[in-house]
Amino acid sequence: MGYLLLLIVLILEIGFAIYCMVTKQKHKKIKDWMRISVFIAFVILTLSSVIVWSFRWVIPAILLFISAVKGTVSLLRNKTNNKKYKTSSIVWKSIMTIFVFIFAFGPAIVFPQHKSPKVNGKYExxxxxxxxxxxxxxxxxxxxxxxxxxxxxxxxxxxxxxxxxxxxxxxxxxxxxxxxxxxxxxxxxxxxxxxxxxxxxxxxxxxxxxxxxxxxxxxxxxxxxxxxxxxxxxxxxxxxxxxxxxxxxxxxxxxxxxxxxxxxxxxxxxxxxxxxxxxxxxxxxxxxxxxxxxxxxxxxxxxxxxxxxxxxxxxxxxxxxxxxxxxxxxxxxxxxxxxxxxxxxxxxxxxxxxxxxxxxxxxxxxxxxxxxxxxxxxxxxxxxxxxxxxxxxxxxxxxxxxxxxxxxxxxxxxxxxxxxxxxxxxxxxxxxxx
Missing domain, CATH: 3.40.50.1820 (Alpha/Beta hydrolase fold, catalytic domain)
Structure with a gap:
């Protein structure tokens, strides 16, 4: 599960960076909605027990929450971004984001969510x-x-x-x-x-x-x-x-x-x-x-x-x-x-x-x-x-x-x-x- 979620996040991040470079725009609102959507998806997976909550998910949860809050604040402020588009800036931010998420998902990858071996006895x-x-x-x-x-x-x-x-x-x-x-x-x-x-x-x-x-x-x-x-x-x-x-x-x-x-x-x-x-x-x-x-x-x-x-x-x-x-x-x-x-x-x-x-x-x-x-x-x-x-x-x-x-x-x-x-x-x- 850790590998899968990290892969999804990386695909979204890399795909968005490529989209920005092709269109030569920052698409800040799309980025904000992506942040919020990924966090909501994480919460739904956790509540539905697809993700079994444990220590391995603490850092990813904190990171996704902060990212979602940042996206929400940005959307509420609805501030126009007048900064000039730079490809180097997009690439640099994407690389930093990828490294941060790899670190955050480290515990979930090193200690993956797994099923427990069978317990066949009658006693609790x-x-x-x-x-x-x-x-x-x-x-x-x-x-x-x-x-x-x-x-x-x-x-x-x-x-x-x-x-x-x-x-x-x-x-x-x-x-x-x-x-x-x-x-x-x-x-x-x-x-x-x-x-x-x-x-x-x-x-x-x-x-x-x-x-x-x-x-x-x-x-x-x-x-x-x-x-x-x-x-x-x-x-x-x-x-x-x-x-x-x-x-x-x-x-x-x-x-x-x-x-x-x-x-x-x-x-x-x-x-x-x-x-x-x-x-x-x-x-x-x-x-x-x-x-x-x-x-x-x-x-x-x-x-x-x-x-x-x-x-x-x-x-x-x-x-x-x-x-x-x-x-x-x-x-x-x-x-x-x-x-x-x-x-x-x-x-x-x-x-x-x-x-x-x-x-x-x-x-x-x-x-x-x-x-x-x-x-x-x-x-x-x-x-x-x-x-x-x-x-x-x-x-x-x-x-x-x-x-x-x-x-x-x-x-x-x-x-x-x-x-x-x-x-x-x-x-x-x-x-x-x-």
């Missing part, structure tokens, strides 16, 4: 956000001696007097807690309480209950970027970085789970009273998936794990004698579903940080491995829907798979897996390739 979904303060940890990313704070958002069935399994999500290396909103919504609509964590200074940005904002830490961002390049870090240095990243991630996740378990006993907030603490699952994308597998090995109260496109960092051992990563030799007992894109699937037979993910790893012989052919790393999040341009830039190109098919099918697989392992509903038998 409610949300709530909180900030948990960990008084046992000091924030390592600031100079202040503040306690570590973790921001969380809940998606849960808006129905009283029932309890549901708890699912805890961790975002990717530079993600945000809303990265897989369609997944949380689908799960909650089927009777799960989903809590997604923002890991401050690991997330791209996060906002606490008191309004405090935290952007991604520049040193951490540089570490992640360099770790994905050849020759920057040795394998030993990479291993040390992984341990540091996972320590923060797993401590955050453990803290959130333990806080929720305590609040179920002590807090009368209906959200906590909806939770069945005997049924807990964890899942995450990329680095968050790695942290989820880690918790699946560490905690006895985790009943199921979904790993979305991540290496098994918890299973990775650095062998200094041969300077290689090797897989941990210990059986993984927690039910596990691995969902992979092409970006990761092609690395599973390598001796990189994915060495423990190899499908023939006997320590994970009961894990489910699913491959989305044609998908890229971010295809397994909502970002290609929310901002195709950003997704393509971050993942190095456009995915071949249909973005709605990919995320909706992945959501269905995750739901069916948790239904089987946490609720005992159905029998989870996925295909290997989708």
């Amino acid at each position: 979904v409610a949300t709530a956000t909180y900030t948990y303060i960990d008084k046992n940890r000091t924030e390592e990313f600031t100079d202040k001696e503040d306690h570590r704070s973790v921001n969380v958002e809940f998606w849960y069935p808006n129905k009283e007097n029932e309890t549901y399994p708890l699912l805890v999500f961790s975002h990717g290396a530079i993600g945000i807690k809303s990265s897989n909103t369609s997944t949380y919504t689908e799960l909650a609509s089927h009777g799960y309480v989903v809590v997604s964590i923002d890991h401050p200074y690991h997330s791209f940005y996060t906002v606490s209950e008191d309004g405090t904002r935290a952007l991604i830490n520049t040193d951490y961002n540089r570490e992640v970027s360099n770790a994905n390049k050849e020759g920057i870090y040795s394998k030993e240095e990479t291993y040390e970085l992984i341990q540091k990243w996972m320590k923060l991630r797993t401590e955050d996740m453990n803290f959130v789970i333990d806080t929720i378990l305590t609040k179920v006993k002590t807090d009368k907030n209906p959200i906590y009273q909806h939770i069945d603490t005997e049924k807990i699952g964890v899942f995450g994308h990329s680095m968050g998936g790695a942290a989820s597998v880690w918790l699946g090995r560490e905690r006895n109260d985790i009943d199921a794990v979904v790993n979305i496109d991540a290496p098994f960092f918890s299973e990775l051992v650095y062998n200094k004698l041969v300077d290689e990563f090797v897989a941990r030799d210990e059986y993984f007992n927690t039910p596990l579903l691995n969902i992979y894109s092409d970006d990761v699937w092609g690395q599973l037979d390598s001796n990189s940080t994915y060495v423990a993910n190899k499908p023939n790893n006997e320590q994970f012989k009961n894990a489910y491995n699913v491959h989305f052919k044609g998908a890229k790393h971010l295809s397994l999040t909502d970002l290609p829907l929310f901002s195709p341009i950003l997704a393509n830039i971050l993942q190095g190109g456009k995915a071949d798979i249909d973005k709605y098919y990919c995320i909706e099918t992945a959501n269905e697989l995750i739901l069916n897996f948790f239904d089987d392992k946490l609720k005992g509903i159905g029998h989870f038998t996925p295909e290997e390739t989708y």
Whole structure:
């Protein structure tokens, strides 16, 4: 919709400029009526829900409103324009107008209006956000001696007097807690309480209950970027970085789970009273998936794990004698579903940080491995829907798979897996390739 509206505005502007140059007149009244008409059309499209109002339309709306007011005032004044016609003036004004409108429609183009993935459950979904303060940890990313704070958002069935399994999500290396909103919504609509964590200074940005904002830490961002390049870090240095990243991630996740378990006993907030603490699952994308597998090995109260496109960092051992990563030799007992894109699937037979993910790893012989052919790393999040341009830039190109098919099918697989392992509903038998 952003592209279409911008195109219409540009066609009108360029067409009018050409008309003025051909007739060698300014046609000011026609310009004024064009301004008013475009704004009225924008209002009608908004009121009729063709344009779904959101942040992306604020700047275009303001610009079109100012333009319409200017045109209205000009028509009411009906002042004769005695200025001599100049082609250069027409061309210059048209160029400036085009640049202004391109800027104004930028948010609507970068973050296009899109339909939401299907939600198939019977429950109405409610949300709530909180900030948990960990008084046992000091924030390592600031100079202040503040306690570590973790921001969380809940998606849960808006129905009283029932309890549901708890699912805890961790975002990717530079993600945000809303990265897989369609997944949380689908799960909650089927009777799960989903809590997604923002890991401050690991997330791209996060906002606490008191309004405090935290952007991604520049040193951490540089570490992640360099770790994905050849020759920057040795394998030993990479291993040390992984341990540091996972320590923060797993401590955050453990803290959130333990806080929720305590609040179920002590807090009368209906959200906590909806939770069945005997049924807990964890899942995450990329680095968050790695942290989820880690918790699946560490905690006895985790009943199921979904790993979305991540290496098994918890299973990775650095062998200094041969300077290689090797897989941990210990059986993984927690039910596990691995969902992979092409970006990761092609690395599973390598001796990189994915060495423990190899499908023939006997320590994970009961894990489910699913491959989305044609998908890229971010295809397994909502970002290609929310901002195709950003997704393509971050993942190095456009995915071949249909973005709605990919995320909706992945959501269905995750739901069916948790239904089987946490609720005992159905029998989870996925295909290997989708």
